[in-house]
Each structure stands twice: as structure tokens, then as C-alpha cells.
Amino acid sequence: MKKIAQGAEAIIWLKDNKIIKERIEKKYRHIDIDKRIRQKTTRFEARLLEKAREIIPVPKVLKSCDKAMIIEMEFIEGKKLRDEIDKMSSKERQDIFQRVGKKVAKLHNNNIIHGDLTTSNMLIREKIYFIDFGLGFISQKVEDKAVDLHLLHRALESKHYKHFEELFNAVMEGYKEEIKDFKEIEKRLEKVKKRGRYKNKKPKKQD
Numbered sequence: 001m002k003k004i005a006q007g008a009e010a011i012i013w014l015k016d017n018k019i020i021k022e023r024i025e026k027k028y029r030h031i032d033i034d035k036r037i038r039q040k041t042t043r044f045e046a047r048l049l050e051k052a053r054e055i056i057p058v059p060k061v062l063k064s065c066d067k068a069m070i071i072e073m074e075f076i077e078g079k080k081l082r083d084e085i086d087k088m089s090s091k092e093r094q095d096i097f098q099r100v101g102k103k104v105a106k107l108h109n110n111n112i113i114h115g116d117l118t119t120s121n122m123l124i125r126e127k128i129y130f131i132d133f134g135l136g137f138i139s140q141k142v143e144d145k146a147v148d149l150h151l152l153h154r155a156l157e158s159k160h161y162k163h164f165e166e167l168f169n170a171v172m173e174g175y176k177e178e179i180k181d182f183k184e185i186e187k188r189l190e191k192v193k194k195r196g197r198y199k200n201k202k203p204k205k206q207d
């Protein structure tokens with residue numbers, strides 16, 4: 001068993017060409033509450049992966065166990081989109097990010113909110129795979145879809161500032177082609193962006 005990644009939430013193991021995602025303890029939470037949260041997140045992520053797999057490329061769930069807090073899934077032997085962007089031509093970037101936008105729209109058309117749309121949670125092999133549905137949920141609300149897009153906007157801004165506008169425009173082009181109610185979501189996205197800016201400028205409240 002080889003450890004290939006460790007974040008705040010999980011350890012990712014590679015074993016016999018399969019990925020095992022194991023949710024790890026959060027020491028600052030009460031032990032029983034922590035266990036319950038991790039079991040629930042494991043169950044939710046496995047379910048969302050299965051649901052999403054009917055719509056877009058995601059790793060196939062091979063086994064999941066809430067009790068042990070592990071999901072065993074297909075190993076996507078590809079590259080993180082995060083590491084490829086600077087190597088691509090402008091045309092390639094636009095093509096890839098339009099496809100990303102279409103995939104997000106397909107999820108949203110089915111009321112799946114990813115919850116953590118970053119370029120570290122997208123892998124490229126022959127297709128683009130979305131991974132890490134640990135913060136995902138089901139919702140038909142325009143607000144939740146707009147916030148999902150806004151998180152991607154923020155992630156691109158902070159990790160890929162050089163190409164940020166080009167990338168997000170491409171995402172929205174693809175998204176528009178595929179999404180059912182574009183106008184409403186776009187309008188809400190503008191509101192969410194403004195809200196974000198306002199929040200950042202507001203002086204911190206003194207307790």
C-alpha cells in the first residue's frame with residue numbers, strides 16, 4: 001500500500017491499482033461527533049460518486065464502508081489539471097475549460113452540487129474526471145449552483161491568476177451551452193460575486 005496524498009480530511013492510498021480514500025480523525029472534534037461526521041461524509045461521497053458517474057466521468061466506486069470510513073475506487077492514472085494549465089496552449093486551455101463548464105452544468109442539471117470545484121479535484125487522462133465529492137450535496141437551488149461556480153471562480157483566481165479570466169470565461173461558455181436555466185444562475189452568480197467583495201472589504205467586527 002502506497003500513500004499518494006494526505007489532506008486535512010483524508011489519506012489516499014494506492015493498492016493493487018485501486019485507490020482507497022480513508023477519512024481521518026479530526027482531533028479538535030469530540031471523538032463520537034467526529035466519527036459520526038466522517039461516517040456520514042463517507043456515505044454521502046460514495047453515493048454522489050455513483051450518481052455522478054451516470055452523468056460525467058468520475059472514478060468507479062468499487063467498495064465503500066461507512067464504518068471503516070473508506071471508499072475503494074478506480075485509480076485514474078492521469079494528471080491533475082492544476083499542474084497542466086501552464087503547459088497548455090491558449091486554445092487547449094479554452095477547450096479544456098469549456099469542457100469543464102459543460103460537466104459542471106450536467107451535474108447541476110441533475111441537482112448535484114460538487115462543493116469543491118478546484119483544479120486539484122479534476123484529473124486528465126483521455127477524458128477529464130471530477131473527483132472528491134466529499135463536500136458535495138443534492139440541491140435544486142439556484143443559489144447553491146451559483147455558489148458552486150463562484151468557488152471555481154475563486155479557485156481559478158487564486159491558483160491560476162495568469163490565465164484566470166480566460167479560464168473562467170471558457171467555463172461559462174461551456175456551462176451556458178449545457179445548463180437549463182442559464183439566465184437565472186448567471187444573475188445569481190453576479191450577486192454572489194458582489195457579496196464576496198463586500199464581505200472582504202467590510203471591517204472585521206470587534207467582539
Ligand SMILES: Nc1ncnc2c1ncn2[C@@H]1O[C@H](COP(=O)(O)OP(=O)(O)O)[C@@H](O)[C@H]1O
Nearest residue numbers: 005007009010012019059074075076120131132
Ligand atoms: N480515483 C483517483 N485516482 C487517481 N488519483 C486520485 C483519485 N482520488 C484521489 N486521487 C489523488 O489524491 C488527491 C486527493 O484526493 P481527494 O479525493 O481530492 O481528497 P481530499 O479531500 O484530501 O482533497 C487528488 O488530488 C488526486 O491527486
Ligand SMILES: [Mg+2]
Nearest residue numbers: 120121131132
Ligand atoms: Mg481534493
